[in-house]
Amino acid sequence: MKNRIxxxxxxxxxxxxxxxxxxxxxxxxxxxxxxxxNLFQSSISKWCLLDTILNKLGVKD
Structure with missing residues (x-):
């Protein structure tokens, strides 16, 4: 779900x-x-700020 968001x-x-x-x-x-x-950076580092925010909001994978 997070990836789609x-x-x-x-x-x-x-x-x-x-x-x-x-x-x-x-x-x-x-x-x-x-x-x-940002998309390019996240593909290299495997870190995305929005992913972190969604984690803190309790969105499931």
């Missing part, structure tokens, strides 16, 4: 930042880059 939140952030970049300002693409970098 993490992927859904990442997808929502990416799609939202793309929409904001298209309609408001291209600077919102920095949010897309940040999310992508």
């Amino acid at each position: 993490v992927r859904a939140v990442a997808g929502i952030f990416i799609l939202t930042s793309l929409l904001l970049a298209h309609y408001l300002s291209p600077n919102w693409l920095w949010l897309t880059a940040f999310v992508g970098a």
